[in-house]
Amino acid sequence: MLAASSVAKANLGSGIGQNKGVDVQRLRQLVVVGNDKPQRTTEDPPFSKMAQFVVHDLRHHLCAIYANAEFMCSRSENPSDREELFDEIRSAIVCMTDQLDALLLLSKTGSAFHLRRQSLKSIVELATQMVRSHPVAELVNLTSKDMPFIEGHVDGKWLCSAIFNLLLNACQAVRLAPKPWEVVIALQQDLSHVAIRVTDSGPGVPRSIQKSFFQPFVGADHRDGMGLGLPIAECVAREHGGEVCLEESRPGRTSFVLRLPNTR
Known part of the structure; x- marks a missing residue:
């Protein structure tokens, strides 16, 4: 929740774009959720449907990662806060990787679900x-x-x-x-x-x-x-x-x- 406050109160990209030469406008496009919708089809094949689901979730995870990264670029002196933010970024990346792996599994086996x-x-x-x-x-x-x-x-x-x-x-x-x-x-x-x-x-x-x-x-x-x-x-x-x-x-x-x- 630390980073959520950062995004709400600060201009998006104010911390990151100043240091590393990152294209802030491009990052905004990546993390703004819901502005672009995938092409509608009458009946999507399984891979297309799951790909849309993965893209939807990746956008939300990128939004959280961006918020945490921006907050970490602030002048916070509290190491525990930075560690918490890093853990949240790591969790989001793990979730993103798992979903991309599921999409790859679907392309190879025809099934995106593995129950255990x-x-x-x-x-x-x-x-x-x-x-x-x-x-x-x-x-x-x-x-x-x-x-x-x-x-x-x-x-x-x-x-x-x-x-x-x-x-x-x-x-x-x-x-x-x-x-x-x-x-x-x-x-x-x-x-x-x-x-x-x-x-x-x-x-x-x-x-x-x-x-x-x-x-x-x-x-x-x-x-x-x-x-x-x-x-x-x-x-x-x-x-x-x-x-x-x-x-x-x-x-x-x-x-x-x-x-x-x-x-x-």
């Missing part, structure tokens, strides 16, 4: 950390609750992407409502399913798009941020035999739930 037993709590925590370092989460009270240790047969990098996008969507939504901006993520299970629930204090999902927001680019021309984030989450859930659904939507409280089969 993993800690769902760790995946949720990583996704939450990634969103906290994104500028859109600045001033958002992002909290976790009900985080028991649960293992699942999942593809960790893609499930992390799904949760990341649900949280990012929630952070974008609350900024359209009065403060305080609240986003809560919870992990729960019953005999048949594991539920990852994201609840926000935003204005709610407009009725006009409630039946279509899992389609690519629905609402992408508006400030609600729903371009590819929700379709990514829904696609990842389906690949795991689960689903994403809108559980509740009203002013002040909206909940999306990602459900997965309980494979314990």
